Amino acid sequence: MKRVLSTSISVGLATGLYGISFGALAAVAGLDLLSIMLLSILMFSGASQFAFIGVLAGGGSPISAITSSWLLGVRNGFYAMRLNSVLSPRGLMKVIAAQLSIDESNGVSAAQSDLKSQRYGFWATGIAVFVFWNLATLLGALAGDFLGSAETWGLDAAAAAAFLGLVWPKLKDNKILALAAAMVAVVGSFFLPAGVPVLLTVLVALVPRRSK
Amino acid sequence: MTLTVIIASLAVFSWKMLGYLIPQKWITDGIRAFSERVTVVLLTALVAVQTLVTGNQVEFDARVPALGVAAILFALRVPYIVVVIAAAATAAGLRLLGF
Numbered sequence: 590m591k592r593v594l595s596t597s598i599s600v601g602l603a604t605g606l607y608g609i610s611f612g613a614l615a616a617v618a619g620l621d622l623l624s625i626m627l628l629s630i631l632m633f634s635g636a637s638q639f640a641f642i643g644v645l646a647g648g649g650s651p652i653s654a655i656t657s658s659w660l661l662g663v664r665n666g667f668y669a670m671r672l673n674s675v676l677s678p679r680g681l682m683k684v685i686a687a688q689l690s691i692d693e694s695n696g697v698s699a700a701q702s703d704l705k706s707q708r709y710g711f712w713a714t715g716i717a718v719f720v721f722w723n724l725a726t727l728l729g730a731l732a733g734d735f736l737g738s739a740e741t742w743g744l745d746a747a748a749a750a751a752f753l754g755l756v757w758p759k760l761k762d763n764k765i766l767a768l769a770a771a772m773v774a775v776v777g778s779f780f781l782p783a784g785v786p787v788l789l790t791v792l793v794a795l796v797p798r799r800s801k
Numbered sequence: 802m803t804l805t806v807i808i809a810s811l812a813v814f815s816w817k818m819l820g821y822l823i824p825q826k827w828i829t830d831g832i833r834a835f836s837e838r839v840t841v842v843l844l845t846a847l848v849a850v851q852t853l854v855t856g857n858q859v860e861f862d863a864r865v866p867a868l869g870v871a872a873i874l875f876a877l878r879v880p881y882i883v884v885v886i887a888a889a890a891t892a893a894g895l896r897l898l899g900f
Contacts, residue, residue, distance in 0.1 A: 595880075599885075600881060602882050620802060627806045665813070667840070668820065673823070688814065743863070743893035754881050771849035779857055790843060794841070
C-alpha cells in the first residue's frame with residue numbers, strides 16, 4: 590500500500606506541473622479566476638479543460654467550447670465502467686467516485702494486480718490529483734504572466750511522460766494494441782480536429798484479442 | 802462565462818456518472834476486458850499525440866528526446882515523479898539550446 594500511495598502522490602505532483610500551465614493558459618485566454626477554478630473543481634478533467642479554453646482562445650463560441658469538452662470527456666465514461674466494477678460504490682460515494690474518475694486515477698488503479706490495491710490506488714490518486722491539480726491551477730492563474738509559456742518549461746513533455754508512466758505497466762502485454770492506437774491517433778491528427786483522433790482509438794480496442 | 806463553465810462541467814460529469822449507473826449485470830467479461838483495453842489505447846494515444854502532434858501536423862521537436870529519456874528511466878524503474886521532471890528538464894534544456 591505504501592508503494593501505491595507513493596505512486597499516487599507522485600502522479601498528483603506530476604499533474605500539478607501540468608495544472609500550472611492550465612491555470613496560466615486559462616488566464617491568458619481571458620477567463621476570470623472564478624471560472625478558471627470552477628473548471629478545475631467541477632469539470633476536473635484535464636483534456637476537456639484544455640479543450641474548453643483552447644476553443645474560447647481560438648475565438649470559438651461557448652456552444653462549441655461546451656461540445657468539445659463534453660466529447661473529450663467520453664473516455665472518463667469508459668474508465669467509470671471499469672471502476673464501478675472495481676469499487677462498487679453506493680449512494681453519495683458513487684457521485685464522488687464519478688467525479689474522481691479520470692485518466693490518472695483509473696490508470697494507477699488498473700496498474701495494480703490485486704483488488705484491494707486497485708481500490709486504494711483509485712482513491713489515493715483521485716484525491717491527490719484533485720488537491721494538486723486545483724492548487725496548481727490557482728498558482729498558474731495567479732502567476733501565469735511571470736512563467737511565460739508552458740513549452741519553455743518542458744511542461745508539454747512532462748504531460749506526455751506522465752501518461753507514459755501510467756500506461757507503462759500495461760505495455761508489455763499489449764504491445765501491438767498500443768502501437769496500433771498510437772498510429773491511429775497520429776495519422777488521424779492530420780485531418781481530424783484536436784481531441785477526436787484520441788477518441789477514435791477506442792475502435793482499436795474493439796478489435797478482439799486472438800490469444801493471450 | 803461562469804454559466805458556460807458550469808454547463809460544460811455538468812456535460813463532462815454526465816459521462817463519468819453514466820459509467821457508474823450502467824447496471825453491473827450488463828457488464829460482461831467481454832466489456833470488462835474491453836474497458837481494460839480502452840484504458841491502454843487512450844493513454845497510449847494521449848502519449849503519441851502529446852509527443853508528436855502540433856495542430857494538424859507531426860512535429861519532431863524537443864518532446865521526442867524527452868519522451869525517450871522518460872521511457873529509458875521508466876524501464877530502469879526510476880520513481881515516477883523523477884521521470885516526469887527529467888522529461889520536462891530534457892525538453893526545456895533542448896529548447897534553451899535552440900531545438
